[in-house]
Amino acid sequence: MLNVSQIDQKLLLAAAGGNPPDIAGLWSHTINIYAEKSALTPLNNHLEARHIGKEKYVPVFWDLCSHRGYVWGLPSTPSTMALHWNQRLFAEAGLDPQKPPQTIAQLDQMAEQLTLVNVIRDGKSLQVRYPQLTVEEKQAKRFEIVQLGFTPSVPGWWNEMWGFWFDGELWDGENRIQSDHPGNLAAYEWMAGYYQKFGVENLMKFGSSFGNFASPQSPFFSERVAMVLQGTWNFNFIQQYAPQLQWAAAAFPSWEQTDGKPVSIVETDVLVIPRGVRHVREALDFICYVNQQPVMEKLAMGQRKFSPLATVSPTFYQQHPNPYIKVFAQLAQSPNVRYVPRMTIWQEYKDEMVVAIDQLGRLEVSPQQAMDNVQKRVQRKLDRAQRRWDRVEIQRISDWQKVMSDDTQ
Template sequence: MKKIVVVAVLLVLSIFALAKTELAFWYAWGGDEGKALLALVDEFNASQNEIVVRPVFVPIGQGEKINTALAGSSTPDVVTIWDWMVVPLGESGALIPLNDYLDSAGIDESDYLPGVWSYGAYRGTKYGLPTTLNAYAFMWNKALFEEVGVDPDRPPENIKELDEYAELLFRQDTRGNIRRLGFLPNISHIYFYVFGGQLWNPETEEITADHPGNVAALEWVASYYKKFDLQKIRVFQATWGEMASPYNPFYRGQLAIQEAGQWELLFIKQFAKSDFEYGVSPFPAPEGGREKVAYLNGSFWAIPKGSKHPDESFKFLNWLTDSNQAARFAAELSNIPPRVEAIDDPLFQSKMLPNMEIYIDMLTDGYVYFFPTLPIGLYYMEELNQALQYVQSGAKTAEQALNDVQQAVIRELERYR
């Protein structure tokens, strides 16, 4: 009987010894991107015998579901969130700071592309690791440039020339309905930086919405909606097809010049006609403005405060964001890996689409910025969007609108502090 008990105890102990720690991993990619990520998860699971990662698809747009989960008892161990969610969630106590883990792993700023280390951090505290990076550049339809008699291989060199090109490329029918836009500035804060402005001073920790460069940029952005008629623009945009489809307005010749993230390179390969020719360059700047401005955005992986296995979660994240894995995942998404070594990875280099090198050059040798990672970042973004609408409609001047944003965001930040 004694032997039976001993054997039973040893059996139980061996079962516990063999048991793996299970991690719930919320990921946000479907299609081929999702398959690529799941293949990496399977590879991690097979690479060791201590942890098993259970992936669960949760679209990144379901912010409420994520917020509810992080506040409740059914918290995932690793979650995928947008960049603007990282600091607000981290500062609210919903995410685990990663600084100690990163220090222990010997990971520091030198491992990442310029500017990326402070991305997703607030006052030095890092709450997440970027999955991949998105950057934005200037893209034009070469055939339409030829049509209006300008060099198809040379983009506008400055804002003045861009305005001239936009006029040349514009088309409307006999009723005055727009049939083609030469250009339409869409992401207004890119031009804040192009015009020499900024949204946040990291040295003084001050909101700078009313920076003179921002005011000049917003006046310029709004001028397009006045010049080409806001209502007619909206009617025309309603005829545009999905971006990830053959009906993308850029491929169909409805929009001659656009702001485009590097994922557009993959969309063009998948959906545009085989003879479609386009160019990519950094954004043109006005006199005295900034050259080669690179706006950075994307998603993050983070460890919720409620994770029952934070150490194992970081072990998985550390593996997943290592240069080799980062290179493979970014290659599948036509995104840019955040790690320096991943950029030079042979696999990533072999899968780089034409013109990707321009985006990478902007991130490695340009003026890199991201929307301020503040606890009230989303509020700031919404206030700026509202300001643009006021200026577009003529309800406020650019200076008045941005002064109002300045005061509102300062009040909100003080309330938070």
């Protein structure tokens, strides 16, 4: 019995123990890690024999299942990230509830108009919108936040990737960490601007009143934050915890107009076959069955997500309960869709970014200092990981080729 809650750790333990399941589900951002540990079965030959190729999928999902020229699984249920906004709060603030911001500058302006604060004037507590504060009140941060239009730190799950909306890069795809990329610096200057504008203590006090995400007290569900970056799954939680919420979704704005090519982050669950299983063909039969259009659409509909397949039936969108599901599906097709960097040290990189952004949120360091520190620390880790791969690359690729040859005989 494996007393481990995380599926990724369970799979490694089962594979190491010589008794892996015939099929496993992984997050796509972990595919490269398992592949390089020789914990997965490469599927190229099997898929070629079944005439399954990249053309069957929205391109990004085939890419997410691939690593170093090999295909390691097939997608199941994907997600993208989009702006969610509260239409009722927009209307109350004098904004058009049907028109979300198109640029970061517009987002910032709307966020100020949507923000309500309590301020003491002449011994009396008044509630005003942020733009109605005097210059002195803004500078002194003498106000209490009641409702916030937006802040990059809510929910704060993708803080390390805000640079994508500023044309930033996290690495060069090979051997250099780029936390200090100009786009990332611009993103964290923008993020720090929110702490400077509203005040670190004011934001911390406001945030301390939030409930858990999966609860009616979540800041977006309780209408205390008017705009958030969230994923396809958010619809399920709105239905459960805030069914009366008047909301909409659209592409999250970038620092400049993207000419109909919006930025988003994409992820997908992936069905894989662990290395060493005895029923490879039968396992692949099931995975291919799931990837048939009617089956995939039924699965996606059940999870309130969209299909990763290139061809989708018209009735899928017509019958889908999420009125904005097509927004999320179209984001996956954008040439500017981004995903977690395919590096084996990503978790370490992310941890360093979290620490740096936490320091930035307390205004203890500048964005340049924060990202320079990350670059130096993580570059050393990437260099070590690359040296380890250089030592085993030839043997690994030889093993992958042998596995494919043995499995197809």
